Amino acid sequence: MDQTARPLRIPPEMGTYAEKHGIFDLMQTILSRLLVDKPQDPVEYLLDLLKRGNFEVPQIFVLGPPAAGKKTIAKMLCEQLGATYISPDNLLAQDSNVVKEALEFHNKKQDIPNVLWIKLVEERLSKMDCIKRGWLLEGFPKTREQAVLLQEKGISPEHVVFLEAPDAVLIERNLGKRVDPETGAVYHTTFDWPSNEEVQGRLVEPPGISEEETANKLLEYRRNNQALENTYRYVHKVFNADQPCIDVFSQVLTFVLSRHRSVAPFTPRILLFGSPGSGKSLQAELLSQKYNIVNICCGQLLKAVVADETSLGELIKPYLENGEQVPDTIVLKILTQRLSKLDCTTQGWVLHDFPRDLDQAEKLNDAGFIPNRVFFLDLPNELCIERLTLRAIDPVTGDRYHYLYKAAPSQQVQSRLQRNPRDSEEDLLRRLAIHHENIHDLQEFYRDAVHVNADQDPHSVFEVLESRLVNRPPKTVKRQPLTHF
Structure with missing residues (x-):
């Protein structure tokens, strides 16, 4: 095997073009007709079928x-x-x-x-x-x-x-x-x-x-x-x-x-939006496991690039260590490289933690990565604060607990629980403010998105996502002019 060969990448525009022009529907129809009619000469049959143009x-x-x-x-x-x-x-x-x-x-x-x-x-x-x-x-x-x-x-x-x-x-x-x-x-x-x-x-x-x-x-x-x-x-x-x-x-x-044929052949390209604590990560993981699609959290992706110690990783390492935002051009380069890999283009993907604002959404769209399912997980601020500020982790076992919903089993475990500094109320309020500054523009940009009440049991939320994913996927996103900001 040629070890110097470059990894196979399928242009992201391929799936979008195929959906826009009904290529998936056409291929499914042709395959179905071949299986049912079983012509003696399949090539001649297909040529005649396409010439007649009445295969639907x-x-x-x-x-x-x-x-x-x-x-x-x-x-x-x-x-x-x-x-x-x-x-x-x-x-x-x-x-x-x-x-x-x-x-x-x-x-x-x-x-x-x-x-x-x-x-x-x-x-x-x-x-x-x-x-x-x-x-x-x-x-x-x-x-x-x-x-x-x-x-x-x-x-x-x-x-x-x-x-x-x-x-x-x-x-x-x-x-x-x-x-x-x-x-x-x-x-x-x-x-x-x-x-x-x-x-x-x-x-x-x-x-x-x-x-x-x-x-x-x-x-x-x-x-x-x-x-x-x-x-x-x-x-x-x-x-x-x-x-x-x-x-x-x-x-x-x-x-x-x-x-309604469009449901089955489409490769899922899912965006999950939601405030901190709305359950994006959990829902992305559930979707990834059930439908064998690639789960991409932008923040985790950046950390993985740093861990690989590549030149790009060295470039963004100072930003992550200092808690600063990595420039959009670098983030988009890393993200598009990941989304262009074969597993994403053939299996589909679910992306969360990006885009965070209108400019990032436009750049993702211009790069050819247009989602065909967009969900907003809606949760009031007070519930976001309740979910995150009261959670903790056991450093010995790695188990996660919550002071209201899942208390530690013993006083010994309770005494060693640790909380993530990002879960402090001050830091959380800052992140919520940033989220709400941009959410309206994102909702305007993704007008065909589905809003889901995230104040439910996680599996109930997943059932709602799944029903819209399988039965009635949102239309392909088209850029709409904003009427106000």
Whole structure:
């Protein structure tokens, strides 16, 4: 190996550019289409896909209990979106060896094995109408096992619609259901009776709609419903089906026209702001451990550079020893070197203790290190003082204690506790004043930031951070003009 080779660094602009121009979404879409469609000639397939420019086709599941209106909403969506309608019934109406194998079980009144169902779905989605126009699968999967098998085949919907209504409403709906045997159209004795007398005369009651049968089907659905929602927790939404059909359709259409793919592929670039004592260090450590991202505290980074005894370390050593602020140009040079390393650019990072003012934030932004998640941990001054001025450390064991929240276990331990000089009330008030001098400008600069109440149990704070990190990351920061200072 060439020991003189320079360490690999990925320009920070790469991730920002990819997010801004939807490169991550594009790559995820292409990979998903390849896994689902499995073309014989992948290169030719991709070229054709990119030329057509319509690779963002609908991929939707519509699920729900009996009589929730799945078929009606699904047909309306397909008509609006131009997507191919698929259901368990029309899967069995195809002509293939897999269908014949499945029908052998069906004709014997036996459950079709899940593996066969997945083959039926996979075979249908490989047809050209599904590839070009997209698809909507109604009433399937019915269990978590089926959902997992679909995922293993690369079949992952963009949107999952769950229709929901009280059991009493669903039973009433099912009891009034009637079917036209010639057209397959579904009507209802109360809500949707046909005006044509000829159609009225040939309507029949479909099998399996008695109160007892419907109740059993509802029980089976409820048994699997929560597991299905958990499986599709990032792409699903539950809709109240106990309202006019046109209202349900309008709400569902708005949902399926939305895009929410951006959560998964983004590399986390997180900034944590907060006053001294707000818990930035602890939250950064928790985020780093759970998501395997790089935890960077600017103050600790500077100390590490000094410990390495490099020329840069020797340059900043006097500043740290005298308690003076290291010049921004030097700090930014050290920080950008660290953020440009491979682990940061591929795994992501969480940064705290920098930037501390507007000028530093602008310089970080100009250097190409633009966060895509920004959090402010809000805590009143009196609680900051209470948290920090009453904490101490045992120099023998290294254990940390607090005179209010975690008292020393014995008088012997109590007598040897030591407090950090930086935790004196005088020093803390000075740091709080500096923090509040700059916080408004930083909030104006990072306008898409999320504010979190830090006056909670640390794990409660972490749950809030995690929910916004996973489910709805803030938009990429853009410089906004300040209206006042």
